[in-house]
Amino acid sequence: MLEVSGLSAAYGAVAALEDVHLRVAGDQVVCLLGANGAGKTTTLNCISGIVPVRRGRVLFEGEDVTNRLPEQIVRRGVVQVPEGREIFPRLSVEDNLRLGGWTQRRHRSWRDDLARVHDLFPRLRERAHQPAGTLSGGEQQMLMVGRALMARPRLLMFDEPSLGLSPLLVRQLFAIIARIHRAGLPILLVEQNARIALAASAYGYILENGEITLHGPADRLAADARVRHAYLGG
Amino acid sequence: MLMLKLLQAAASGVVTGCIYAMIALSVVIIYKATEIVNFAGGELVMVGAWLGLLLVGYFGLPRPVMLLAVPVVLFVLGAAFDRLALGRIARRRPSRRLEHATLVVATIGLSNLLKGAVRGIPYTQEVRRLPPLIGGAPIFVGDVVLERQDLAIVALAAVVMLALWAFFRYTLPGKALRATSQNARAAALVGIPVAGMRMSVWGLAASLSGLAGVMLAPKLLLTPDMGDVVTLAFAAAIIGGFTSLPGCVVGGAILGIMQNLVGTFIAPQAIAVTPFFVIMLVLLLRPQGLFGDTVGVRRV
Numbered sequence: 001m002l003e004v005s006g007l008s009a010a011y012g013a014v015a016a017l018e019d020v021h022l023r024v025a026g027d028q029v030v031c032l033l034g035a036n037g038a039g040k041t042t043t044l045n046c047i048s049g050i051v052p053v054r055r056g057r058v059l060f061e062g063e064d065v066t067n068r069l070p071e072q073i074v075r076r077g078v079v080q081v082p083e084g085r086e087i088f089p090r091l092s093v094e095d096n097l098r099l100g101g102w103t104q105r106r107h108r109s110w111r112d113d114l115a116r117v118h119d120l121f122p123r124l125r126e127r128a129h130q131p132a133g134t135l136s137g138g139e140q141q142m143l144m145v146g147r148a149l150m151a152r153p154r155l156l157m158f159d160e161p162s163l164g165l166s167p168l169l170v171r172q173l174f175a176i177i178a179r180i181h182r183a184g185l186p187i188l189l190v191e192q193n194a195r196i197a198l199a200a201s202a203y204g205y206i207l208e209n210g211e212i213t214l215h216g217p218a219d220r221l222a223a224d225a226r227v228r229h230a231y232l233g234g
Numbered sequence: 235m236l237m238l239k240l241l242q243a244a245a246s247g248v249v250t251g252c253i254y255a256m257i258a259l260s261v262v263i264i265y266k267a268t269e270i271v272n273f274a275g276g277e278l279v280m281v282g283a284w285l286g287l288l289l290v291g292y293f294g295l296p297r298p299v300m301l302l303a304v305p306v307v308l309f310v311l312g313a314a315f316d317r318l319a320l321g322r323i324a325r326r327r328p329s330r331r332l333e334h335a336t337l338v339v340a341t342i343g344l345s346n347l348l349k350g351a352v353r354g355i356p357y358t359q360e361v362r363r364l365p366p367l368i369g370g371a372p373i374f375v376g377d378v379v380l381e382r383q384d385l386a387i388v389a390l391a392a393v394v395m396l397a398l399w400a401f402f403r404y405t406l407p408g409k410a411l412r413a414t415s416q417n418a419r420a421a422a423l424v425g426i427p428v429a430g431m432r433m434s435v436w437g438l439a440a441s442l443s444g445l446a447g448v449m450l451a452p453k454l455l456l457t458p459d460m461g462d463v464v465t466l467a468f469a470a471a472i473i474g475g476f477t478s479l480p481g482c483v484v485g486g487a488i489l490g491i492m493q494n495l496v497g498t499f500i501a502p503q504a505i506a507v508t509p510f511f512v513i514m515l516v517l518l519l520r521p522q523g524l525f526g527d528t529v530g531v532r533r534v
Contacts, residue, residue, distance in 0.1 A: 050422060074425030086420040088413040098406065099413050103425040105406055151425060 001026045001186055002047070002078070002155055006056035009039075009046050016042045017210045019056070024155065024188050029181050031189040031197040031218065033231060034207035040190040041083060043207070044157050047188075048080045049073045060155070075103045077154030081144050083163060083190075089133025093124055093143060096132045100147030110150070117146040120176065138169040145176065156180065157188040162196060174200055194231035198222045206231075241378045243494035249384040250453075251490025252391035256446035257467030258474065258482035259398065260439040266477055267415040267435040269334065270320075273341045275443055276464025277348035282308055282444025283451035283460065284352055287364045292357060297367060301390075304448050305441035312440025313433045315344055320436075321429060345461070352458045364451035387449045394445060395483060398438075402479070411435060469509035473516045475526020484524060488512065 007020040017039045024030045034040050045051040047058050049070040058066045060078055088096050097117060101110045118125035121142045127135060132143060141161065148156060158177065162170045174196060181187050191197035198204055204221045206214040214226065221227050261275045282304050289300040319340050324333060352358050366383040373380045402408040414421040414431045422428050454460060470489050474481020492512055497505045516523060 048423060050419070069427070070422040071425040071427045074423070079425075080423050082420065082423055086417060086423065088416045088420060090416055091409060091413060095409050095413075099410060099421075099426065100424050102406075102410060147424060 001061060002188065003059040004043070004047065004056070005059075007043065007046055007053060007058070008055040009042055009051055010054055015210060016051075017046065020207070020210070020212055022205050022212065022215070024186050025203075026186055027184070028203060029177075029187045029189060029201045031191055031201040031204045032207055033191060033194045033197060033204060036192065038207045039210040040207055041159055042210075044080055044159050044188070044190055047073070047078060047157065071103065074151055077152065078157070079148045079151045079153035079155070080157045080159065081148045081161065083159040085137070085140050087132045087135075087140050087143055087147075090131055092129050093132050093135065094128040096143055097124065097146055097150050100150030102151075104150070104152055113150050113152065117149050120149070120179070121146050138165055138173075141165060141169070141173060142176075145173075145180075149180070153185060155186050155188065157190070159190045160192060161189070162191060162193045170196065194227070195222075238377050239498055240495070241376075243498040244491050245378055245380060246384070247491030247494035248487060249387055249490070250493065251470075251487035252388050253446050253450050253486075254463075254466050254470040254489055255483045255486025256391055256394065256442050256449070257464060258471040258486055259395070259479060260442040260446070261464070261467055262471050262474075262476060262479065262482050263435055263442075264439045267411065268320075268337075268432055270337050270341065272439065273338070273464075274315075274344035274348060275439075275467060276461030277345045278308060278312065278440050278443035278461075279447040279450065279463060280352065280456075280458065280461040281311070281348055282447025283364065283454075283456055284355075284358060284447075285444065286448040286451055287362060287456060288357065290364065291362070301445075301448065304444045308440040308444030309437035313437035315440075316433045316436035319344070321433075349458050349461070358456075358458060362456050363454075364448070364456065366452050367449075383452060390445070390449065394442070398442075399479070407434075466509055469513050472513055473523060475523030477527055478523070478525035481523060481525035 002024040004020060004022045007017055008015070009017040020039070020043060022030070022032065022043075032040050032043060042051055046053050049065075049068050049072070053067050056066070057064060060076055063076070065073055065076060065078070088099065091099070094114075097114055098110065101113055104110060104113070123139055124143060124146055127139065132140065135143060161173055161177070165173065170193075177187065177189070177200060189197055189201060198218045198221055201218040204215065204218045205212050206221070206227065214221070214224070216224075222232070257275060257279055260278070261272055264270060264272045285307060286300050286304050289295045289303055290297060295303070320337055323336050323340060368382045368386045370382045373382065373385070402412060410421070410426045411431055411434065414426060414428055418428055421431070450460070450463065466489060467486075470485035471482055472485070473488055474483070474485035489509055489512060493505050493508045496508045
């Protein structure tokens with residue numbers, strides 16, 4: 001499905017990623033773990049076409065999408081739910097969602113897509129006409145997930161979805177991620193919270209200083225002494 | 235008599251105010267979309283005016299054709315400038331702050347380029363004036379005299395500004411433009427072509443300036459330096475808060491009316507200082523302008 005090989009990226013002279021390999025198979029949740037600044041977000045942004053790839057390739061469904069424009073990558077179905085509050089604050093909640101479907105705007109089916117997102121997040125239906133900037137942090141996170149679904153993704157990438165959310169909201173969000181996955185969508189999950197990410201994933205990669213240092217099935221990673229020590233608090 | 239003078243000054247003020255508002259809108263939509271202050275806004279007005287005169291006075295085209303052709307040509311000009319100059323500079327991306335300063339300087343370059351280009355055309359060597367958009371006897375409302383052409387200017391400006399408002403408020407491409415100006419990164423991540431949006435904004439802004447030029451041309455002598463009128467548009471934009479589209483319209487109207495009142499009741503020589511006086515007054519009472527966001531200092 002998604003295959004990243006030999007990926008390198010840099011900000012100016014500072015190397016951010018060095019020879020990163022990772023794969024997401026057709027029906028998996030795969031997580032990418034690592035400390036702050038390890039290069040997790042950069043990896044996603046390289047795949048999304050926001051950060052230029054210096055060396056290496058990104059293949060999606062067998063097609064080379066390295067360094068394509070972000071809009072071309074979204075149109076192919078690789079959609080990112082970014083970290084933080086990356087919404088359009090002064091547009092209504094509904095307009096935020098509609099713009100999520102920008103690449104699908106010529107299709108008549110956006111109303112169905114919107115109805116599906118509203119079923120998944122009833123809160124967004126209640127708040128459809130208020131400015132997105134007035135939503136709470138958790139609601140904004142939901143809005144970004146809904147917005148990504150409006151693009152009819154074939155692979156969904158989450159960047160730190162748990163960041164800044166209460167434990168209750170994190171549980172709700174991961175329940176929704178699991179539900180989206182069960183509906184048949186492969187997921188690449190970037191997280192600092194290794195415990196919850198490994199529990200949700202089938203396979204995991206550990207990124208340290210821009211390089212993949214360890215990878216394997218999620219249950220084996222969760223049992224690995226080094227992972228337990230560095231990421232699971234003992 | 236006093237009342238009549240007052241009404242007459244207000245009526246004339248609304249006409250020039252409409253033109254200031256259109257130029258201010260042109261400057262502000264670029265600023266909102268790209269954070270660039272477009273110093274070539276006035277020269278786009280000037281090019282629009284000369285182009286209108288050329289099409290009507292030299293090629294003898296009917297006026298409605300000219301009114302359609304000018305915004306189309308200016309759209310292409312604005313979009314091309316973004317694509318060929320600003321796009322290239324932005325792609326080199328030395329650093330964000332340096333880039334921003336370079337882009338602003340590039341608009342000053344465009345301003346000089348356009349002035350030079352218009353001066354180079356032999357037709358522009360003589361001082362000319364665009365014949366009125368509509369002829370005919372003035373209309374009296376009570377004792378207030380309204381030129382037909384002034385009514386046409388106000389009507390055209392109203393239609394254009396309403397269309398612009400509806401475009402940003404109700405259409406998906408309009409919302410995509412607003413989204414891009416609110417959060418360019420998020421816009422890219424949902425698949426909105428950010429570079430294309432920027433180019434469209436430049437095209438749209440240049441169209442607005444060009445149309446303003448056509449409206450201004452019958453009231454003013456045409457010279458390659460007539461772009462200086464942009465100072466008044468900046469004033470209108472600042473009064474309105476510089477990030478608010480309704481603010482441009484209100485700011486333009488206030489400025490136009492104030493200028494005419496000052497000209498009528500104080501002294502014609504005082505008209506030139508009026509904008510600065512109004513700006514100082516507004517900024518003293520409301521530093522963010524009438525409709526602006528909260529005040530922040532930005533280093534350029």
